[in-house]
Amino acid sequence: MTAPKGKLIPIGGSEARETSEEATNSEIRQRDFFGSGILKTFLNEIDKSNPRIEVIPAASEVPEEMGKQYEKAFSDLGVKKIHIMYIKDSADADNPENLERLEKADAVLFTGGDQTNLIDKLLDTEFIKKLQDEYVNRDLVIAGTSAGAAAMSRLVIREGKSAESLIKGMVETEKGLSLLPGVIVDTHFMERGRLPRLTEALLRNPGLIGVGLCIDTGVVITEGNKMRAIGSGGAFVVLTDESTYTNYHKVPEMESVYLDNLKVHILANGAGFLLNERQFVPSEPVSEVK
Template sequence: MILRRLIIFSLFFGLAFQSSAQNFDIKGKLFIIGGGSRPASMLDRMVKESGIDKEGYGVVLPMSSSEPDSSAYYATSQFYKQGVTNIYGLNFVKLEELKASKLDSIRNAKLIYISGGDQNRFMDIVGGTDIEKAIHDAYKNGSLIAGTSAGAAVMSKMMITGSELKHPEYASTFRHLESENIETKTGLGLITTIIVDQHFVKRSRYNRLLTAIIEYPQLVGIGIDESTAVLVSGKQMEVVGESQVIVFKNPEQSKNTFNDKISAQGILLNIYLPGETFTID
């Protein structure tokens, strides 16, 4: 128990230092969407925050989808309906030879939009490549990085995969609060202090996110409902859209187990509505 707490303590301060170092020179913003439909007001906010209504262009990265061409088409179409036509689909496949011109299209885009699908599929193509580096370069230099559903999950360093280790048959939420059950992998790491869950209120994913912040108490759990987004600017977060954002914290780093079930005390829960703001250290 003492060793576990020492490891968590070291990891927490390591992540905090890394986050501070990253945020110090980052000019961009994140727009993390919980999935579902995207109201016109949300699209307008993305356009205005990115500035592509005035100059530059946006790109859609559809690699989360099993049908990336269709995903790129529908993603760009939603912007076209708003009168924004300077946004384009840009697909990559695993292990392709990466051309400098294609990477520059990401690096110089003012808006990068990651579509929904399967976050594992996206990271399998992008993780550890120059594509990932180009996304980070764009974010550092002032671009808006947006993502919906799977595109939301990939934003954080620690990424929920959607799978349970002890119950491989898929369910939209966890049926239990169990130790060593949540599967996580490495996401893009655009933000390191949170872990994101999507479709949150609609699919009642409370057990999953509670499990995450009990197992990884150094992280803040952000549950974003459908048709809702969190706009991240430094440590400031604003709720945009139509529904709620649920925030879980485990400040006492509490975890107890009994027959694989877990408990925790002192967990904090906050619920935010569109237009409300909060900060994450």
């Protein structure tokens, strides 16, 4: 299989709209999202001095407001060719003008919102087929934050409540945009306690890799394989491949689940992971923990 020439940058979120004196540390990092931090890193990954960026707020319930926020944020960072592509439905996605704009784009960014909204508008369209083709055959950078990140997977968590325990039946999945066929992405990961629901999604779909992203945190994926963490928080790689014992397939729904050998890698800025080899890559040579 040919390695994609493009890059994927799923980001954990989150788009803040207001500030307050009572802001927590995570909320402060969230506000910095629209500053120079992770968006500037996204720009640095585009191999062009004056890139054309298409922002697609199709996941959002307030796309015009979301579009204006990104337009201002990128303008503040010096981007001159920033365009907002409003897509109302699947027919609108396949508008020839939108397909032409996609061909001209150096980078595409899907905003947050509800991943089901985004998937319903793009799944099985000519637009998503062209996006997949452009990602494979040229150096297109595709980023997504929150819902835009989750939708990149072949399978997406449609619904799934967080819980203190691993409970069977808490998760529903749906078909995603298939830019990341071997991965399930979950966002706002530690802030919303989503390890149990991502683990169940993996138990329901053996062989996939779970990637949990905290806010103001993302990963850059090159060649469809090499993953590197960016941002101020953590990126969690979750694997159930080495589990030998679980009652997941025997117990009825809403019962607690046990599982041995759940494997979790925690990436911080600069650390990496090879998806095909399932191998952790430190950001620099370090001594092994004894």
